[in-house]
Amino acid sequence: xxxxxxxxxxxxxxxxxxxxxxxxxxxxxxxxxxxxxxxxxxxxxxxxxxxxxxxxxxxxxxxxxxxxxxxxxxxxxxxxxxxxxxxxxxxxxxxxxxxxxxxxxxxxxxxxxxxxxxxxxxxxxxxxxxxxxxxxxxxxxxxxxxxxxxxxxxxxxxxxxxxxxxxxxxxxxxxxxxxxxxxxxxxxxxxxxxxxxxxxxxxxxxxxxxxxxxxxxxxxxxxxxxxxxxxxxxxxxxxxxx
Amino acid sequence: xxxxxxxxxxxxxxxxxxxxxxxxxxxxxxxxxxxxxxxxxxxxxxxxxxxxxxxxxxxxxxxxxxxxxxxxxxxxxxxxxxxxxxxxxxxxxxxxxxxxxxxxxxxxxxxxxxxxxxxxxxxxxxxxxxxxxxxxxxxxxxxxxxxxxxxxxxxxxxxxxxxxxxxxxxxxxxxxxxxxxxxxxxxxxxxxxxxxxxxxxxxxxxxxxxxxxxxxxxxxxxxxxxxxxxxxxxxxxxxxxxxxxxxxxxxxxxxxxxxxxxxxxxxxxxxxxxxxxxxxxxxxxxxxxxxxxxxxxxxxxxxxxxxxxxxxxxxxxxxxxxxxx
Numbered sequence: 001x002x003x004x005x006x007x008x009x010x011x012x013x014x015x016x017x018x019x020x021x022x023x024x025x026x027x028x029x030x031x032x033x034x035x036x037x038x039x040x041x042x043x044x045x046x047x048x049x050x051x052x053x054x055x056x057x058x059x060x061x062x063x064x065x066x067x068x069x070x071x072x073x074x075x076x077x078x079x080x081x082x083x084x085x086x087x088x089x090x091x092x093x094x095x096x097x098x099x100x101x102x103x104x105x106x107x108x109x110x111x112x113x114x115x116x117x118x119x120x121x122x123x124x125x126x127x128x129x130x131x132x133x134x135x136x137x138x139x140x141x142x143x144x145x146x147x148x149x150x151x152x153x154x155x156x157x158x159x160x161x162x163x164x165x166x167x168x169x170x171x172x173x174x175x176x177x178x179x180x181x182x183x184x185x186x187x188x189x190x191x192x193x194x195x196x197x198x199x200x201x202x203x204x205x206x207x208x209x210x211x212x213x214x215x216x217x218x219x220x221x222x223x224x225x226x227x228x229x230x231x232x233x234x235x236x237x238x239x240x241x242x
Numbered sequence: 243x244x245x246x247x248x249x250x251x252x253x254x255x256x257x258x259x260x261x262x263x264x265x266x267x268x269x270x271x272x273x274x275x276x277x278x279x280x281x282x283x284x285x286x287x288x289x290x291x292x293x294x295x296x297x298x299x300x301x302x303x304x305x306x307x308x309x310x311x312x313x314x315x316x317x318x319x320x321x322x323x324x325x326x327x328x329x330x331x332x333x334x335x336x337x338x339x340x341x342x343x344x345x346x347x348x349x350x351x352x353x354x355x356x357x358x359x360x361x362x363x364x365x366x367x368x369x370x371x372x373x374x375x376x377x378x379x380x381x382x383x384x385x386x387x388x389x390x391x392x393x394x395x396x397x398x399x400x401x402x403x404x405x406x407x408x409x410x411x412x413x414x415x416x417x418x419x420x421x422x423x424x425x426x427x428x429x430x431x432x433x434x435x436x437x438x439x440x441x442x443x444x445x446x447x448x449x450x451x452x453x454x455x456x457x458x459x460x461x462x463x464x465x466x467x468x469x470x471x472x473x474x475x476x477x478x479x480x481x482x483x484x485x486x487x488x489x490x491x492x493x494x495x496x497x498x499x500x501x502x503x504x505x506x507x508x509x510x511x512x513x514x515x516x517x518x519x520x521x522x523x524x525x526x527x528x529x530x531x532x533x534x535x536x537x538x539x540x541x542x543x544x545x546x547x548x549x550x551x552x553x554x555x556x557x558x559x560x561x562x563x564x565x566x567x
Contacts, residue, residue: 070280071281073279074277083275085396086271089267089268092390094389114271120316120476122317122318127388229384231388239397241316241318241397
């Protein structure tokens, strides 16, 4: 009996480790395997003359070169090296749960920009369309509390009334617009389906290393809002400067 | 026997838990972050970009869009439509522009961007951004949710010229200190000797090609001592203005009042201080100059000393009165 128990314990821990391997295999779907094959073809090209050519161009582009007909410079002259520009988001699936009338639902995601010590960058945001169901019921973008506390795509205002409905966001952290000066200040997202332009939610002129900001999504519905699963796509675009 | 059953159930449960883990984090890097090229019509170049996935496995798409300067701070506005005669394509065997591809966690993908300038392309500047964007995935079924689409960009500045000569037409728009003191609506450049003094330099590019200012700003104090601040060479796009930054004696504060300044002077200033800017735009380009000045006096120190003296005199008076009585 003891042997069986020991064996099962061994099996358990073995499978625990084995299951980790299964995890990555599972991530590699049939589609992924195709990509993997392509990757190895690309790796093969690395040693071919074609690929060497691109490597060479990459290296030359790192500095300044002049040949007949063109000059190429890559990276920022004042940083003196090519620092990659990196953008991260902690969670792409922002779950607002089941919405209840007059009960605001919130969810957060963290945006991070890595860009050396002297990088200049901006992050913009816009929604593809307001929150809507498949049957086209929509939750309008928030106006915040209304009256003197009416927010717009570019000005955050207080939104703390349970009778103020809509969908919007708050920002906190590094390099955010100055109007987000409290956790109750919100803005609606610019709506791309209404031809509105994306707005800057993070930017810095001279500091870009590990800059982090938290975006809080908030939605509040009235009792007459039709029941349903409301969804949208939020577009974040991070670009360095020129 | 019970133990055995529990272990088996637990083991099976771990299998299921592992299977249903969802990929949610996106973290992408792109290099180089900026590309500048001066090119003749009819020429073509290939640039190797390096894209790395630090997040969960993700489907991506590469595209090129036009951009324009949004303000004088170096921010950009991406245009909805691709503009201009420049032709872009990818030389990769496995990916094409606007076609999705998959990138595993920790994997690199070299993007071989071919830039072709057709013959008879009008001379001038063309500005683009290479965008790598995620394809939103995930299904939170019956819940209300927002799905994030992440895009990361790298800007491309292209100057098309037959001769290789670029059009340099700069103009100083503003070169001054940012003073808060106003008398009869006139700004007076007077500061306290211990104040941090924000300096602003805005240049305008009236030419057809982007230019890169270099040079220095010199501060000369009342005793003739000179302090030099190097201009940070950031591009000014054609027909636009840009706030020029200089290496500062003090880190530009996050405070809004200092946010739109070129650099901050800090230290102890007294009397009249002269600022001069010498700016050039590459080898053999003409220099442009600008001047400004400000006054600084130790108002706060004098106030503290005066208050201290008045209090001391009052105390001495009281002590003397006491002694007399």
